[in-house]
Amino acid sequence: MASDMSAASLEELRQIIDAHLHLEGPLLPMLHGIQEAFGHIPAEAHAPIAEALNISRAELHGVISFYHDFREKPAGRHVLKICRAEACQAVGGEALAEATLSKLGLDWHGTTKNGAVTVEPVYCLGLCACAPAAMMDDRVVGRVDTARMDEMLTEAGA
């Protein structure tokens, strides 16, 4: 298969795979490691992972597609997760999410045209006593209102 990946990237990929092989149940940590390094699970990773773990590519694809976290394509520079679950709904989380998506002109999972922000739904961030909640990359925010959301989006360059 023709590859867009540089030799350096392929080498990095190989190293991440090798670094996890000694674990019991290495696949999820391996996929997390790859996604952290590349922002997604590149197609070029499939063959070497499948080979290293002695599983079929179909099986591997089955695993990657099962989990909401793993992406087959890169996300925007920042990922904004907005909680859709009940405790957030109880204090206007749904309206906040709708307003945010419509302001950005996106659906869930969409990325702003300038590539700054991808918006994902999340079902609970454990911030249910200070809802509605959201998370920009790894940064948590509670009692989010539209003003706070606008601030976060501006900071992220959306």
Add this chain to the structure above:
Amino acid sequence: MKIWVPIDSAAKALGADAVTRALAAEAEAQGMDVEIIRNGTRGMIWLEPLVEVEIDGVRHGYGPAEPGDAVGILSGDSAKALGPVEDLDWMKRQTRLTFARVGVIDPLSLAEYEAHGGLAGLRRAAAMSGQQIVDEVKESGLRGRGGAGFPTGIKWQTVHDAEAAQKYIVCNADEGDSGTFADRMIMEGDPFTLIEGMAIAGLGVGATKGYVYLRSEYPDAIRVMRRAVEIARHARVLGADVLGSGRAFDMEIRVGAGAYVCGEETSLLNSLEGKRGVVRAKPPLPALEGFLGRPTVVNNVISLATVPVIFEKGAQAYADFGLGRSRGTVTLQIAGNVARGGLFETAFGISLGEVVNELGDGTATGRPVKAVQVGGPLGAYLPVSKFDAPLGYEELDAEGGLLGHAGLVVFDDSADMLKMARFAMEFCAVESCGKCTPCRIGAVRGVETIDRIAAGDAGAVPLLSDLCETMKEGSLCALGGFTPFPVMSALTHFPDEFTGQKEAAE
């Protein structure tokens, strides 16, 4: 001067980092000698960021603090002053056993952990045989806090009795239920408690290896737990010779990948093995054929984190609290539209009404309470008429409710119960592992049927009831099997909202 500012994610989500910076800057500007410690949260989330200052050996609270409050807090003259934290009503009314240290100590200080009773339980357990350890847990009456309430000692006995070269302790830290955050709070605020509990479990059943399956939505908890494991290993709390006992136990933190169903124990084990998180049929029980087909204890974070205090204070001291067959304390999580949300640990048996009206002080909006969803997305919506129900496993079950992981989500009278029922079905459809038809297809049909009802087709109501019956009976796990509880409770208690007339009436 000693100052504490919580590092818990809820406190950070409300600006604790900015408050910390402001305090540090102001102290420096005034040439004051202050030590700022980042603690866990006391659980009073409506007061976060809750700054504490030591005055004559007593910790005084200031909250909810903003950066502009730094000057006042440092001079002891602030409108946000709350007095001694331990004297606050919310603190005084609790029985903090599992959460005794959370909010008090620096989460990553093993020395402080020990100074506050930490490791006493593990030391005691290290001198006991495996069977004695299992017996102690049985005597405490501890039941699984992950949702099903299964007696922990009995589960441990099965794993203890199984013959195998390798056994495992797996901690379920997937905490996917809306309205719950006790697992997160203890992992961020007192991680050594969980480590100690897992080590005791390991010594009890003869398992030398443990895993924490921690959801990816909790990056802060992941960081704290990873660091705590390193510290514990360095101090030989973990490793080949646990506290010099000659027995081995070590553990690793593994990160989930955003699937709610992976909180179900067999799905979790598949995920840990690197497979799709599909639910396994039981038997075999995970206790006999769990991780990699080997005997495995799967327990919730709070179940395991409660084990140290049971060994520190004795099984009977723990069992003395509680109601009926629900022994010990329950770590209530009060959330949603509530004036005072947070974590409150108390003996089982407190009534739903007392929690919502007295502790929670009613809704945040000041409007009347309409319903409380207890036990996460698979738990029923209970109306105010059920407020006398005592919070215990059997007691709530008798009222058609589910205690689950003890999260309570409060809704005011503006809540649209048909919409909430629809959401329950939609959530089930999104998160179904796909193994059984009543769940995978039923949930999608459920959404469609509720949409028909909303559009005025009252004839679809019996269809919805039938569909719920099918899901209850034909689902392998509680995702498909319990989604009917929120749906049917909404329908039963708020039938007027399922007539399709709502828009017209308003």
